[in-house]
Amino acid sequence: MLKLYGRFQTRSNRAHWALEELQVPYEFYQLDFAAGDSRSALFLKLNPGGKIPVLQDGDLVISESGAICNYLGDKFSDSGLTPPGGTAGRAKYDQWMFFVQSELEQPMWTKAKHKFALPKAQRIEGLSPTVEWEFDRAAEILSRGLGQNEFILGGRFTMADIMITHTLGWARVAKFEIRHQNLLDYADRNLARPAVTRMANKKGLPLPKI
Numbered sequence: 001m002l003k004l005y006g007r008f009q010t011r012s013n014r015a016h017w018a019l020e021e022l023q024v025p026y027e028f029y030q031l032d033f034a035a036g037d038s039r040s041a042l043f044l045k046l047n048p049g050g051k052i053p054v055l056q057d058g059d060l061v062i063s064e065s066g067a068i069c070n071y072l073g074d075k076f077s078d079s080g081l082t083p084p085g086g087t088a089g090r091a092k093y094d095q096w097m098f099f100v101q102s103e104l105e106q107p108m109w110t111k112a113k114h115k116f117a118l119p120k121a122q123r124i125e126g127l128s129p130t131v132e133w134e135f136d137r138a139a140e141i142l143s144r145g146l147g148q149n150e151f152i153l154g155g156r157f158t159m160a161d162i163m164i165t166h167t168l169g170w171a172r173v174a175k176f177e178i179r180h181q182n183l184l185d186y187a188d189r190n191l192a193r194p195a196v197t198r199m200a201n202k203k204g205l206p207l208p209k210i
C-alpha cells in the first residue's frame, strides 16, 4: 500500500492530488506540526529533513513533491500523467516541472521563509517588492507558455499541471497578484477536477507513534 505523509494546504497537496488523479489505493497520514510530528523519530527516519510530502512505496521512501509526482506518473504510466522519457513531450514536461519549482514558487517561498519559516535571527525584512516583481516575471513567462492551451503541454493534463496549479493557488492565498486571465482561468479549470474534491474529502490518519 502506498503511504503519503503530508498535511492539507501544503505542498503535499501536489502528491495527494496526483494520487487521486491515479485513483490507486493509498493511505494518507496527516502530520500535526504543532504536536511535533515532523520532528518525531518515525518521521525523521523517513525524511531527515523533517519536511512533507513523503511517499512510501514498500522499501522506497521519496521526498520532494515534484519527484513524487514523477515517480507516481512513471509507475502508473498508463495514466499518461507523465510523458515517456526521451521524448519531446517529456522534455517540455521537465522544463515546466523545473520552472515551477525554481522560478514560480521560489519568490513566494523566499517571502514565506523570511516572514515565518526561518529562525528569527536569519530573517531579512523588506523583501516583498523584490519577490513580488520576480513572481510577476515568472507568471508572465508561464502565461506566454500556456497561451490559450487547455493544459501546459497543450491538450493533455499532466503532473506538471498539478504542480503549476497548486503553485498558482498558493499565490492567491499569499496575495501575490496574478495579472494574467489565462492563468486564472487555467487554475480554476484544474481545481474543478473531481480528483481535487476527492482529495479534499480524504480523511487523514494520525501519524503512528513509535
Ligand SMILES: N[C@@H](CCC(=O)N[C@@H](CS)C(=O)NCC(=O)O)C(=O)O
Residues within 6 Å of the ligand: 010, 011, 012, 038, 050, 051, 052, 053, 063, 064, 065, 066
Ligand atoms: N521542495 C520541497 C519543499 C518541502 C517543504 O518545504 N514542505 C513544507 C510544507 S509545504 C514543510 O514540510 N515544512 C515543515 C518544516 O519545514 O518543518 C517539496 O516540494 O516537497
